[in-house]
Amino acid sequence: MIFNSFDFVIFLIIVLILYWFVFKKTALLQNILLLISSFIFYVWADWRFVFLLIASILVNYYLGIKIRNLSHNEKLQKRFLNAGLVFNIGLLLYFKYFNFFYEGFYKVLNVFYSDLSYSTLSILLPLGISFFTFQTIGYIIDVYNEEIDPSEDLLEFSVFIAFFPKLLSGPIERLKGFMPQIQIKREFSYAQSVDGLRQILWGLFAKVVVAENCAAIANPIFNSYEDKSGSVLLIGGFFYAIQVYADFSGYSNMAIGISKLFGINLSRNFATPFYSTNISDMWKKWHISLTSWMMDYVxxxxxxxxxxxxxxxxxxxxxxxxxxxxxxxxANWTYIVFGLLHGLYFVPLVYSGKMNSSYIVANGKFLPSFKEFYKMFLLFMLVMLTDFIFRADNISVAFSYYGKIFSTSLLDYPIGYLSTDVIVAVGLISIFLFVEWIHRMKKHDFEISHYNAYVRWSSYITLFFFIVIFGRSSESFIYFQF
Structure with a gap:
């Protein structure tokens, strides 16, 4: 059940009616409904791992209280923290990375014993495990560091972990930002709800119109890259870079918008990252909840x-x-190399003392200067070229991509790739990026409350028209696999 499915729309409408008309009297009732709805949502998505989610909630709830109560005994307190880290990281290592290390171990042994044979285990990846596990790890570390008090209410803690808009693909929330909102009764806010609907509409446009039209061009190119020229692969790389961004930012905007309908604000996860002039600033605006988590805890x-x-x-x-x-x-070397390269891109900023630099492009102006545009273009090209590794099935395939791109075939005319579909996709991307550009300093990409009613409703109708005419169906979001 994904956000852009008919099933989810029916589910959401039913939950909202119950939330604001039947369970509205107290925070307790509202939280009970949110928890029940969240478990229904997760069971609907993949019932096989709901007990793993429950186990994660119960273990970390207990650990949080235990760590706080042992503040007088630092040695024992540290043991419970380590136990929590082993439990949470162990879940990730087993479900997500076991086969990666298992296969690597046997490849090393094969250097000395060439007749060894092995087969990987069929381990299913629980949906959302990377997101809710990072929440629990951050939670017990914050409790240990006395930055927050542990939650003593199991219901509230369960809602914090399992709240369905963010459960499968984030944002990765922190207790101190989320918990105060569910400890009090939520009152219906027309302004907040309308703003949430705007974000849902914009996220839907980004996903089914921009991302899916990009995918329709990029996927066939990468799926049969062997007979493609460097120029065609570069076109595929451009559309893939936009696809990844529109897909995940679209999901995040929908998640944040849906949450607002329940009177709860989630963290912003994207802030027009393509309008950055250096890699540090881009990562402050790209998957913000993950980046900030990594910066704080690693x-x-x-x-x-x-x-x-x-x-x-x-x-x-x-x-x-x-x-x-x-x-x-x-669990793939492509992701490790992808991360390594992005880390290396920071090195010049580290040695120049500009790692923490943050810059608003064309601040107070409509158009960027030539220097700003040039820097944004170079950064986009760098990120796009690195995304080839992110897209590749393995390192060997990634080298094949680069071999074609950095060859004379890069100068070949991309026959068949100036079609109507490509022109339409470029037009849709242009609209998408233009709207983001004019709202780059707003709270979100479609924050248009400051416009008059005519402009607002014209914008809604236009987006709805684009969704109906150019929207494509999809079965999932890219980041569901992570």
Whole structure:
């Protein structure tokens, strides 16, 4: 049951009616409904792992209280923290990475014993495990560091972990931002609900119109790349880069918008990242909840440990952090190399002292300067070329992509790729990026409350028209696989 399915629309309408008309009297009733709805949603998506989700909630709820109650005994408190880390990371290692390490181990043994044979295990990946597990890891670390008090209400803690708009693909929330909102009774807000509907509409447009039209061009290219020229692969790379962004940012906007319908604000996950002039600023705007999580729980402690090495230690810390960012996406060397490269892109910024630089392009102006446009273009090209590794099934295929791109076939005329479908897709992308550009300093990409009613309703009707005419069906979101 995905956000752009008819089943989900019916599910959401029923839950909203119950939430605002039947269960509205107290926060307790509202939270009970949210938890029941969230489990129904997860069971509908994949019933086989609902007990794993419940186990994760119960274990981390217990650990949070236990860690707090042992504040007088630091040694024992640290043991419970480590137990929690082993449990949570162990879930990820088993379900997501076991076969990766298992296969690697046997490949090493095969160097010495060539007659060894092995087969990987058929381990299913629970939906959303990368997202809800990172929430629980961050939670117990924050409790241990006394940055938050543990939740003593199992119902509220369960809603924090399992809240269905964010359950499958984030954003990765923190307790201190989420919990205060569900500890009080939510009152219906017309303005918040309308803003949520705007984000849902924009997210739907990004997903079914932009991302799916890009996929219709990119997928056939990559699925039969062997007979494609470098110029055609570059076209595929462009559409794939836009597809990934529109798909995931579209999901995030829909998740945030749906949550607003329940009177709950989730963290912003994308902030027009393509309008950045350096890699550091881009990652502050791309998958923000993951990036900030990695910076807080990996980069900061690691850079503190390596502080005596000064800039070299800082560079090592950022590279290691982004290797983990890449590895978070899946058990494949392509993701590790993807993360490594993004970490290496930070090194010039580290040594120039600009790693924390953040810059609003064309601040107060409608158009960027030539220098700003040039920097944005170069950054997009760098990210797009790196996405070839992200897209590849393995490193060998990635090298094949690059071999074709950096060859004379790059200059070949891309026969058949100036078709009507390509022209329409470029037009839709242009609209998508233009709307993001004019709202790059707003709270979200379709925050149009400051316009008059005529402009607002014209915008709604136009987007609805595009969705009906150019929308394509899809079975999933890209980040569901992570």
């Amino acid at each position: 980069f900061t402690p690691l850079s503190f440990t390596l502080r005596r090495y000064q800039k070299r230690g800082l560079a090592i810390s950022i590279i290691a952090t982004f290797i983990l960012v890449g590895f978070w996406h899946g």
